Amino acid sequence: MNAHQADDLDTAERLYREVLELHAAQPDALHYLGVLCHQQGRSDEGVELIRTALKITPRHPDAHNNLGNIHKECGRPAEAEACYRRALECASEHHNAQGNLAVVLEAQDRLDEAFEAYGTLLQQAPDDARGHYLLGLFLRNHAQNMEHLEQSAECFRRAFEVDSRNLRALEALGVTLYALKRHDEARQVYRDWLAREPENPVPRHMLAACGGADAPSRADDDYVRELFDGFADSFDEQLLKNLDYRAPQVLAAALEGVLPAAHGGLDVLDAGCGTGLCAPLMRAHARHLVGVDLSGGMVDKARLRGGYDALEVAELTSYLQAHPDAYDLVLSADTLVYFGRLEEVLAAAHAALRPDGWLGFTLEAMADESGELEITPSGRYRHGRGYVERVLASSGFGDVRIQADALRREAGQAVAGWVVLAQRQP
Numbered sequence: 001m002n003a004h005q006a007d008d009l010d011t012a013e014r015l016y017r018e019v020l021e022l023h024a025a026q027p028d029a030l031h032y033l034g035v036l037c038h039q040q041g042r043s044d045e046g047v048e049l050i051r052t053a054l055k056i057t058p059r060h061p062d063a064h065n066n067l068g069n070i071h072k073e074c075g076r077p078a079e080a081e082a083c084y085r086r087a088l089e090c091a092s093e094h095h096n097a098q099g100n101l102a103v104v105l106e107a108q109d110r111l112d113e114a115f116e117a118y119g120t121l122l123q124q125a126p127d128d129a130r131g132h133y134l135l136g137l138f139l140r141n142h143a144q145n146m147e148h149l150e151q152s153a154e155c156f157r158r159a160f161e162v163d164s165r166n167l168r169a170l171e172a173l174g175v176t177l178y179a180l181k182r183h184d185e186a187r188q189v190y191r192d193w194l195a196r197e198p199e200n201p202v203p204r205h206m207l208a209a210c211g212g213a214d215a216p217s218r219a220d221d222d223y224v225r226e227l228f229d230g231f232a233d234s235f236d237e238q239l240l241k242n243l244d245y246r247a248p249q250v251l252a253a254a255l256e257g258v259l260p261a262a263h264g265g266l267d268v269l270d271a272g273c274g275t276g277l278c279a280p281l282m283r284a285h286a287r288h289l290v291g292v293d294l295s296g297g298m299v300d301k302a303r304l305r306g307g308y309d310a311l312e313v314a315e316l317t318s319y320l321q322a323h324p325d326a327y328d329l330v331l332s333a334d335t336l337v338y339f340g341r342l343e344e345v346l347a348a349a350h351a352a353l354r355p356d357g358w359l360g361f362t363l364e365a366m367a368d369e370s371g372e373l374e375i376t377p378s379g380r381y382r383h384g385r386g387y388v389e390r391v392l393a394s395s396g397f398g399d400v401r402i403q404a405d406a407l408r409r410e411a412g413q414a415v416a417g418w419v420v421l422a423q424r425q426p
């Protein structure tokens with residue numbers, strides 16, 4: 001267990017197996033080996049091991065909770081819910097299981113029950129930083145009025161008060177204060193954070209996004225890495241953020257309209273692949289499907305999810321520039337929103353495509369369609385339709401098709417986006 005906690009998974013696995021050779025029904029070895037198998041992408045084996053452990057010690061709340069986590073992280077919220085409820089039957093004040101229960105209820109869109117479950121957690125454990133943070137996200141995700149946003153900001157503030165390592169709570173606080181039009185307070189959150197951590201790219205970027213410093217022409221690589229490596233670790237946030245997230249589906253549907261019927265013959269690049277949500281949607285078209293992303297944490301998750309022939313940790317523009325004439329299709333869901341100016345990356349995409357190859361990507365839409373681009377207080381950029389058309393044309397693309405669609409929700413509101421397709425001319 002010491003090796004496991006120190007993340008030395010190979011040693012831990014060998015030792016758990018040695019224990020099981022001596023004593024095949026040792027429940028802790030079965031249970032923790034199950035957790036370890038899941039961490040290494042062998043989730044089915046993990047489920048079986050923990051189920052075996054639970055036959056031997058049926059009233060083990062941690063084992064039920066960990067079994068629930070595997071189901072939750074494999075996208076089976078109903079099975080996860082049943083496990084968390086069993087954990088709570090064994091130990092009614094199991095805070096971790098209570099928080100997890102709230103998350104999977106929210107993921108199943110059972111909002112009243114989820115709200116009640118967060119409430120129970122914070123009644124039992126008023127200093128549970130994760131509970132305050134998750135309730136803050138809940139209130140913000142489903143906000144119906146300003147009061148919900150006010151309460152959400154209070155939750156993020158409290159989460160940071162009880163655990164000052166919870167920097168994601170601080171970032172969420174800044175974004176929420178800005179949404180409440182408390183702009184000076186939002187900027188002050190980032191200034192204080194920068195004073196404590198002058199090298200941290202997150203508050204630097206967010207301060208600029210709130211107009212407190214000059215906006216960069218593109219989110220810098222350190223910011224993207226820091227943001228997404230942290231995000232990759234949190235299955236809860238991924239699960240909850242993806243509730244109304246449709247960019248991969250909407251982009252794939254638009255591409256179906258221009259690509260030949262799926263014949264598995266294309267060389268495809270998923271540019272900014274994240275945790276790999278586009279892979280299953282594009283797999284049938286691909287002879288060779290490559291995912292590239294700047295965040296090693298996200299690429300690790302994409303590797304566990306599977307579906308790619310190759311995955312690379314690299315900056316997108318340089319990667320495209322290094323692979324001329326290599327792809328029949330380049331797609332990029334919700335990634336160019338971290339790029340301000342698009343000239344360089346679209347020229348690189350053009351060069352990486354073969355003649356007749358398609359490029360497909362999503363952007364957030366600037367309300368003023370004639371504007372070029374703007375950075376928003378969420379840290380992402382919005383682009384004007386005319387600007388996108390001009391850059392595509394000057395990069396050599398033709399047959400440009402841009403449709404408006406809502407790609408996600410933020411603070412209870414649909415975020416307007418563009419779904420863009422363009423073809424490299426023969």
Ligand SMILES: C[S@@+](CC[C@H](N)C(=O)[O-])C[C@H]1O[C@@H](n2cnc3c(N)ncnc32)[C@H](O)[C@@H]1O
Pocket residue numbers: 224225228247248271272273274275276277278292293294295298314315316317332333334335338
């Ligand atoms: C919001 S996620 C979207 C991921 C995935 N396409 C999806 O739809 O689920 C954006 C991804 O873009 C990646 N990214 C942003 N800027 C990048 C860059 N310059 N080079 C490579 N990856 C980048 C981030 O690391 C992150 O994983």
